Amino acid sequence: MVVSYKTSYTVKPAEPTWTGSLSLSEWDQIGSITHVPTLYFYQPSQKLLIDTVITTLKDSLSRALVHFYPLAGRLRWIGHGRLELVCNAAGVQFIEAVSQSKLYSFGEFSQSPEYDFLIPTVDYTIPIQELPLLIVQVTKFQCGGISLGFTISHVVADGQSALHFLSEWARLARGEALAVSPFIDRKLLRAGDPPVLAHPILDHTEFNSHPPHLIGQTNNIEERKKKTTVAMLKLTKSQVDKLKNMATNKSLNTGRPYSRYETIAGHIWQCACKARDHNAEQPTALGVCVDSRSRLQPPLPPGYFGNTTLDVIAVSSSGELISKPLGYAASKIRKAIMTVNDEYLRSGIEFLKSQADLTKFQDLHALGGDDGPFYGNPNIQVVSWLTLPIYGLDFGWGREVHMGLAAHDFNDGDSLILLSHDDHEDGSLVVALCLQISHMEAFKNYFYQDI
The missing domain is CATH 3.30.559.10 (Chloramphenicol acetyltransferase-like domain)
Incomplete structure (x- = not known):
């Protein structure tokens, strides 16, 4: 598959958001600390006009980032294999791309290595403090259909949280109100707290x-x-x-x-x-x-x-x-x-x-x-x-x-x-x-x- 990248934007929160360093829980910092991709395909329709799609996605994303502002920040190493989240409204990356392929060329949408061209690539040679935590790629196909590829930092969100963000972003794009506001404070998992030496540790x-x-x-x-x-x-x-x-x-x-x-x-x-x-x-x-x-x-x-x-x-x-x-x-x-x-x-x-x-x-x-x-x-x-x-x-x-x-x-x-x-x-x-x-x-x- 040949995919041509037209342009890339930085989308920032539509309103001022809290700024500062947000402590991460221990669970945020173990396992996968890279980005996790997902991909959605949409068939051609009268509503799927690419200029309107791009405007709708960018505007609603900007509004979604007001609530999910950690995604607009950056990570920073603080030593000893530990990270913190810098909430600085630096923004997320939004890519426009086109492909000469058609949706039906995927057949029954069986797993394909060509999907990788439709999902944003994360360049891990870039220092982590410069990497966007969310990258979006909209690819328009020759038939008029589109794909939306997302890659979200696993440090910031697990599967449940990532899908919560995507569903709320979609609600805002449809002109609806947020259904469930994100709960940002990670102190419930003792994020940033020192160890309590008297606390019993089981066999893990x-x-x-x-x-x-x-x-x-x-x-x-x-x-x-x-x-x-x-x-x-x-x-x-x-x-x-x-x-x-x-x-x-x-x-x-x-x-x-x-x-x-x-x-x-x-x-x-x-x-x-x-x-x-x-x-x-x-x-x-x-x-x-x-x-x-x-x-x-x-x-x-x-x-x-x-x-x-x-x-x-x-x-x-x-x-x-x-x-x-x-x-x-x-x-x-x-x-x-x-x-x-x-x-x-x-x-x-x-x-x-x-x-x-x-x-x-x-x-x-x-x-x-x-x-x-x-x-x-x-x-x-x-x-x-x-x-x-x-x-x-x-x-x-x-x-x-x-x-x-x-x-x-x-x-x-x-x-x-x-x-x-x-x-x-x-x-x-x-x-x-x-x-x-x-x-x-x-x-x-x-x-x-x-x-």
Whole structure:
């Protein structure tokens, strides 16, 4: 795909906003500290006049930044792997682009590396204090349709917060009032506070240990070098129900049926072990991303704007996962999730505050670093977007016809469960999965074999 970039603007808040340094919580500063992309496609219509679209988006974005002013600021390193957010209204980047392609050239909008041309590129050679925290790209296609590509700093917003911003921006573009104002103060998560030495710290295996390596290897350097590919695997509601029935084994179940996430994540884990052809004694870990908004006591307020997710680890051996029923894998995942309560979350904050440096807890792959978490072979990470409002983003010209993911945001072992765009109302799901090329076809076969 050939994409021509016409112009780039800096969009600033429409009104004066608070300025100063905003302390970040520990959860803002671990895991991914780069930008996360999303992509929406809109079909041609009488309302989709490009000049009107650009004006509407820029004006409403400027008004949205009055409320979500941290996105118009910049990050700054303050030493020891820690960051702070400088709220200075420096603005966000807004790019106009054109493509000679047509929307229907994407076929059924299957995952495509060409999506990467439609999402803004972040130049991490630029000092972090100069990088916009939000970059928007509007691309007009020959047919008259458009795509909107967004990339938002994960330091400033997790998935829930990023989608909150996008939905409120869309409401303003439609001429409506804000539905839920963002809650900006991160002091609820003790942002900027010193450690409390008397506070008990529990055993946090997600921080204290590295994911297993392949037996016989002392690091994952060779695994990182291997080529990967991304697949979008659809599950109908009947297939999801069949997996849930398979997982609900009375000898393993703890009382309530396993959730869609527990079931499908367990199925992915089992299939990955088979496809990777592990030895039976091979240790393997599954990373689970848990949203803490409702798990803290009291719960965080609606509209809390920041990061509230904590990764926990389920561990087993490949032999046990493959030889035992699906309910065994699901039970391991449930056990990891159930550790995340108010005490555990506050202990996790205290643990991170007590660290001399946070660098080793950060995923720096996009910044050119080799450190940080790695869930490649023999491990995986399964993230759920099942409860996120990722569809129906209407800026005034109708809902998107498709929401896409950027392939470059995936690494070996990364997977994502989300509702199917076209059939989500009937319960169909999609698993976006990245594996080494040599393992993908075997994984697909195992994934669908019994369902």
